[in-house]
Amino acid sequence: MTGLQEVSHRHEGELEAAVPKGKPILELRGLQKNYGAVQALKPATITFLSGEIHAIVGENGAGKSTLIKLLTGVIPRTDGEVFWQGEPVLLASPNEAIARGINAVHQEVVLCPHLSVAANMFLGDEMNRRGVMRKRAMTDAAQGVLDDLGFNLPADATLGSLTIGQQQLVATARAAMRGTRFLIFDEPTAYLTRQESAQLFRLIRRLQSEGVTIVYISHRLEEVFELADRVSVLRDGTHVGTRAISETNEAELIALMINRTIEQIYHKEQFALGETIVETRGLSGPGFSDISLSVRAGEIVGLYGLIGAGRSEFALGLYGRHPLAAGAVYWQGRKVEIDNERKAMELGIALAPESRRDQGLCLNLPIGLNINLPVFRRLTRGLTINRAEEAANADRQIRDLQIKTPSRRVLASAMSGGNQQKIVIGRWLSHGAKLFIFDEPTVGVDVGTKAEIYRLFARLLEKGAGIILISSYLPEVYELADRLHVFRQGRLVASHDYRAASHEDVLAQAINA
């Protein structure tokens, strides 16, 4: 504890003293964090080498966020040591971490959407002359950095006018500009298109080539194999291993993460296909045009495409959220007009929408209310709700779906991504729907919960339901869909039977003609 005060005065000099590539830059020795009796991170010993891209994978709740918060000085550690360039450091505050050159880029961009790109890049560190901001100088400097990084972005544009992916790039450029030596990415591609992801990857490699050490946290193992040099796996707060990427494979990582094999995750059962539940003919609306497809009982129909290709828009159109411009919907052979969500519901369509936060959940309300939302009419006796049935229905879904909560009265916001997704799904299970639309059901969901969701699909199919599965994650739709439709720019451009086309073909069809 003796060197702490002098360390805090020395960080300027330390930034300059580069550690040779391949030597330890940051070492964790028995680092741990307890919240009361809960061990969020059990004693972890991990070494990060200078100039490497080090991936960290694990299910939700494995301790990844806790680790980031410890390294960026957001929370204090319970025990253990951290060595930065060979010297013990406290990392007692975000300022200390930033001053040493440790920065993080978060999944959701935490910048000011109403300010310009340049203003955001200099936020908190503005150029001044006698207390007056040098706006022009900052814009020029920011533009220089953006151009140098090869981003085609105007520095004077309002940040909020950019896509999420572009904002992510700005956040990264901001970190790069500030003499960062050690940069942590927390699931940066969760909301990015494929092109944006590729651009981000190029930037990450460039930062690496300039000697920056990268920590890359992701749910997507294919990204880890594309990008990382080494990978560390966390499970239930325990560091279960670190591997060189060249000496491991997806199967081993998954086994480390969840003690389960890959075949057990994509749980595919074939069911005898029944009658056609829904058929669209030339359906057009905002963001999609001329979509003709059908779903039969016992069938998963996959819709694959990039974000913005019109899949979610088609789903919302079919669900009556937006007015249709042309085309017709046939429900069990009968022509129907679905002009609002309640009509879709009454027919027997259930929708688990793309964004849990914006479209799926009432976050500051209890889990029970979220689950019962579509069925309150059925739970009503006379004027009032039957409280016993209300409780029983919520508790049944919590039990059946293994939603990890002590009570239905806990707020939905307190749940992890996987459990929140289960709430959105559970809402529809007691409703008796025939057609389930799942829009990106596994984004931000850990591998274990993914497997549970896929098994649930099989249960629904077994009962004679049909499923429309929308995903930007190709292996998911590829492995699960009986029929796979590819969307591009609002149109249905190709259709394949189960595993009839190669990954590469499907990908090519989604990206260009």
Next chain:
Amino acid sequence: MSVETVESSAGPTPKRGVSILFGLTLLGLLVVLWLLLGLATSAFWTPNNISNLLRQGAMTAILAVGQTFVIITAGIDLSVGAVVGFTSVIVAWLLAAGVPLWLALVATLAIGVLIGVFHAFGIVRMGLPPFIITLATLTSLRGIGLLITNGSTISITNEAFTNFSRADFLGVPSLFWMVIVVAVPAYVFLHLSRFGRYLFAVGSNSEAARLSGVNVNRTIYLAYILSSTCAAFVGLLLASRIGIGNATQAEGWELQAIASSVIGGTSLFGAVGSVHGPLLGAFILATINNGANLLNVNSFWQRIITGLLIIVIVYFDQLRRRGSR
């Protein structure tokens, strides 16, 4: 039913429990205020003063209940004070024109309904923020009321009507009974019926509610109609109490109603609120005003104390919420 037993022992955030605790805290505060005032002035615990206090609080309480429905949907109704003044004019005008009492009452309440419909139409169909549309009716309704009365007041000569506010039933002022007449169905509506659940869902995330099959537009209509109708009802009570219709009456009552609601635990961000909270909030405010009058505190000070009280209570409520997270 094994789930129930697990739950009662292990719930970290049993929301209902906390809400009861908060209600009891407010009730405790009210009782403490009454005891202190009883010690400080002999005039407080007199039947006359208590009746007066209950009458004072009754009208704010009814307004606050209506206001709470709107605030739970993450909206606001700034017009309620103006609606009170306006409807007092309407009922006085109708009675002066010789309209039968029952019809005058029904017609006045119907105007309250229409005002609510207008608010919801502006919000749902025209896309106006609730703050703006209700601010617009706040000023317009006072103007229309002044046009009708030509800037003066209309006296009410119907004795049956004016006697009502002075009457007692079972020793309790009839105005206070009206609080119960409003609060009991309001409680059933908000806490026991599905429409109450819908109000919370719309206030929390209207898109999620819509995609779950909740008729969001209808829910918003319902909230604003209830608020305006409560205000029209208070307009009738006020006209009965002061015996005149006057468009400038009830100035600033919308702020009293919002303050009562917030003191009672309603969140201005929506999706948090109850019926009993605003009632207690209204009577806490009424007690402070009543006590200040008895203690000869300058009425200007009353406003300052009310402002400070809002800050203190809402601050403690915030602390409580943060703590329970």
